[in-house]
Amino acid sequence: MFRELYKEDNGLIAPxxxxxxxxAEKMKREAxxxxxxxxxxxxxxxxxxxxxxxxVLAVAGVFAVxxxxxxxxGKMSDSASDxxGKMSDSAxxxGKMSDFALDGENADYDNxxxxxxxxxxxxxxxxxxxxxxxxxxxxxxxxxxxxxxxYKTNYIILxxxxxxxxxxxxxxxxxxxxxxxxxxxxxxxxxxxxxxxxLRLYGDGSITLRLSAQSDGYLFEGGHEARELYAExxxxxxxxxx
Amino acid sequence: MDGFEExxxxxxxMVYRLAFARTGNSHDAEDVTQEVFFxxxxxxxxxxxxxxxxAWLIRATVNASVNTVKSAWKRHSxxxxxxxxGKKDENLSRIExxxxxxxxxxxxxxxxxxxxxxxxxxxxxxxxxxxxxKLNENTVKSRLKRARDALREKLKGVGFDV
Numbered sequence: 255m256f257r258e259l260y261k262e263d264n265g266l267i268a269p270x271x272x273x274x275x276x277x278a279e280k281m282k283r284e285a286x287x288x289x290x291x292x293x294x295x296x297x298x299x300x301x302x303x304x305x306x307x308x309x310v311l312a313v314a315g316v317f318a319v320x321x322x323x324x325x326x327x328g329k330m331s332d333s334a335s336d337x338x339g340k341m342s343d344s345a346x347x348x349g350k351m352s353d354f355a356l357d358g359e360n361a362d363y364d365n366x367x368x369x370x371x372x373x374x375x376x377x378x379x380x381x382x383x384x385x386x387x388x389x390x391x392x393x394x395x396x397x398x399x400x401x402x403x404x405y406k407t408n409y410i411i412l413x414x415x416x417x418x419x420x421x422x423x424x425x426x427x428x429x430x431x432x433x434x435x436x437x438x439x440x441x442x443x444x445x446x447x448x449x450x451x452x453l454r455l456y457g458d459g460s461i462t463l464r465l466s467a468q469s470d471g472y473l474f475e476g477g478h479e480a481r482e483l484y485a486e487x488x489x490x491x492x493x494x495x496x
Numbered sequence: 497m498d499g500f501e502e503x504x505x506x507x508x509x510m511v512y513r514l515a516f517a518r519t520g521n522s523h524d525a526e527d528v529t530q531e532v533f534f535x536x537x538x539x540x541x542x543x544x545x546x547x548x549x550x551a552w553l554i555r556a557t558v559n560a561s562v563n564t565v566k567s568a569w570k571r572h573s574x575x576x577x578x579x580x581x582g583k584k585d586e587n588l589s590r591i592e593x594x595x596x597x598x599x600x601x602x603x604x605x606x607x608x609x610x611x612x613x614x615x616x617x618x619x620x621x622x623x624x625x626x627x628x629x630k631l632n633e634n635t636v637k638s639r640l641k642r643a644r645d646a647l648r649e650k651l652k653g654v655g656f657d658v
Contacts, residue, residue, distance in 0.1 A: 256597065256616065256647070256651075257616045259595065259597040260597055260598065260601065260612075260616045260617060261616070261617055263595045263597055263598040264513050264517075264598075264613075264617050266587070267512070267513050267516050267587050268509060268512065268513075268587070269508060269509070269512040269522075269525070269526065269529060270522075270526075273526055273529075274504070274508055277504070277508075277529065277530055277533060278501060278504055280530070280534075281500050281501070281504065281533055281534070281537055284534055284537045284538070285500060285537050
């Protein structure tokens with residue numbers, strides 16, 4: 255009897271027809287966008303004259319380039335650091351991305367580029383990752399990387415107010431986590447008491463998180479625990495929806 | 497069945513009702529429904545059969561609902577209702593004025609509401625629920641038992657068993 259009544263009650267719960275119609279229209283547009291995106295490269299790059307583009311951004315003096323890593327034998331123009339731009343020494347060491355990708359201490363969060371300014375230049379959007387449902391409006395691009403003659407947006411940093419939400423979004427993810435001490439294991443579940451120190455979305459769709467635990471620590475499969483770790487997600491959409 | 501319009505036609509009520517069961521209001525249920533179908537379009541998954549598709553959508557709804565309900569945004573916005581949220585929820589009014597059953601289920605905590613909904617409305621077994629929610633089957637059974645105990649208590653005197 256309970257089952258019948260509960261089913262009967264739920265029969266009264268229904269979305270507004272107008273909502274469904276609007277959603278169907280949005281879905282059409284989304285499907286068309288997804289179809290178009292399939293023919294575009296995942297990694298967007300800056301248009302022609304990337305150095306000039308960076309220089310313009312820096313010279314504008316509105317913000318500073320936090321980190322620029324030069325790879326592939328590239329060389330950074332002095333003008334790129336003029337006009338109020340701030341350049342990290344470590345970024346000019348010609349090192350590989352990994353030199354700083356796992357070194358959040360070098361990231362200049364205060365001077366991270368504004369979202370719109372960078373997205374306008376790079377053509378990136380959260381939608382490239384299927385993330386726009388939960389990327390905040392004011393996320394920022396953390397750094398650029400110069401490689402093979404092109405600038406590429408390197409990673410996106412989520413502001414602090416949204417990190418907890420992001421943990422909620424990814425808590426079901428299976429990810430490989432590495433502690434600074436070298437331990438690693440498959441992540442069982444993220445602790446929502448933790449804090450994301452840094453999150454990077456890479457052009458190939460991969461993501462790294464730098465996390466620190468505030469309360470209970472993190473439980474890995476295999477029993478490892480850590481107060482701080484790096485997590486690599488390779489398929490965030492799958493983490494959320496699968 | 498590959499066209500998303502057909503998928504929406506078939507599953508939008510299912511997704512919305514599960515979302516409503518979890519979030520408890522129409523506004524959030526719509527957000528969740530939209531998120532689920534956006535995710536569906538983007539994921540471009542190939543499904544083995546309709547059961548697989550249905551399980552995926554349920555799973556997506558469970559995750560999306562969790563995120564909506566528990567999101568930091570919600571917590572940090574601390575009780576400030578948006579314009580839509582401030583309006584009287586017609587779905588809720590319609591149902592609560594006539595049904596002690598739905599009200600009793602709604603009074604359960606979220607983790608119990610969802611298993612009750614999937615078990616009693618979607619007619620899923622504990623094993624199936626465990627699979628889509630990534631929970632041990634025994635955990636599901638335990639939640640169902642506790643939910644039933646609580647419902648019996650709440651519905652005591654109404655005249656039917658759970």
